[in-house]
Amino acid sequence: MSSGFTATGLNYPLLAIPAYYIFSVTPHIYAVQMLKSAGYKIDNANPRASLAPANVKGKVPDAVFSAYQRTESAQTNNLEQLPLFAAAVLASILAERVSPSIRIGGAAGDLDPTGLATFVGAWFAVRAAYNVAYVRIAEHTKSFVRSGLWAVGTGLAIYQFYKAARVLG
Numbered sequence: 001m002s003s004g005f006t007a008t009g010l011n012y013p014l015l016a017i018p019a020y021y022i023f024s025v026t027p028h029i030y031a032v033q034m035l036k037s038a039g040y041k042i043d044n045a046n047p048r049a050s051l052a053p054a055n056v057k058g059k060v061p062d063a064v065f066s067a068y069q070r071t072e073s074a075q076t077n078n079l080e081q082l083p084l085f086a087a088a089v090l091a092s093i094l095a096e097r098v099s100p101s102i103r104i105g106g107a108a109g110d111l112d113p114t115g116l117a118t119f120v121g122a123w124f125a126v127r128a129a130y131n132v133a134y135v136r137i138a139e140h141t142k143s144f145v146r147s148g149l150w151a152v153g154t155g156l157a158i159y160q161f162y163k164a165a166r167v168l169g
Contacts, residue, residue, distance in 0.1 A: 020127075028071070035056065053065075071135050081157075091160070091164040093116070
């Protein structure tokens with residue numbers, strides 16, 4: 001399979017960009033559910049103010065508040081990484097489209113010169129592990145697991161740019 005281009009005519013790596021956006025906001029949904037489970041009432045007429053840390057602190061147990069902050073931070077980081085991911089995907093699609101020496105299609109044996117399908121899968125796997133680590137790890141000494149996962153994901157995207165640049169010459 002070449003970079004997710006299939007007989008359906010859909011470019012799945014391109015669709016991974018909005019999929020990653022949806023994936024990125026799931027920690028926020030989890031954070032809201034966490035607060036609701038702790039008895040916190042969210043004012044949907046003014047949700048951002050209602051969910052501001054200053055308004056939440058002291059109204060839920062400290063452990064819930066800490067997990068809430070980490071979960072919201074995971075969402076923020078996911079959204080910060082969205083442009084990097086989207087640009088890496090688009091650079092790879094561009095490289096595969098404009099390179100005269102490669103063929104893209106759904107037939108077996110087609111080339112995947114940038115490894116785009118692998119990149120997309122690896123990105124989601126690393127970012128999922130990153131989210132779990134961010135939400136679950138509260139100890140400083142263990143938090144470096146999360147930082148390592150962030151570095152791996154960022155490195156994957158940078159390497160994806162390198163591979164696209166090689167194809168484009």
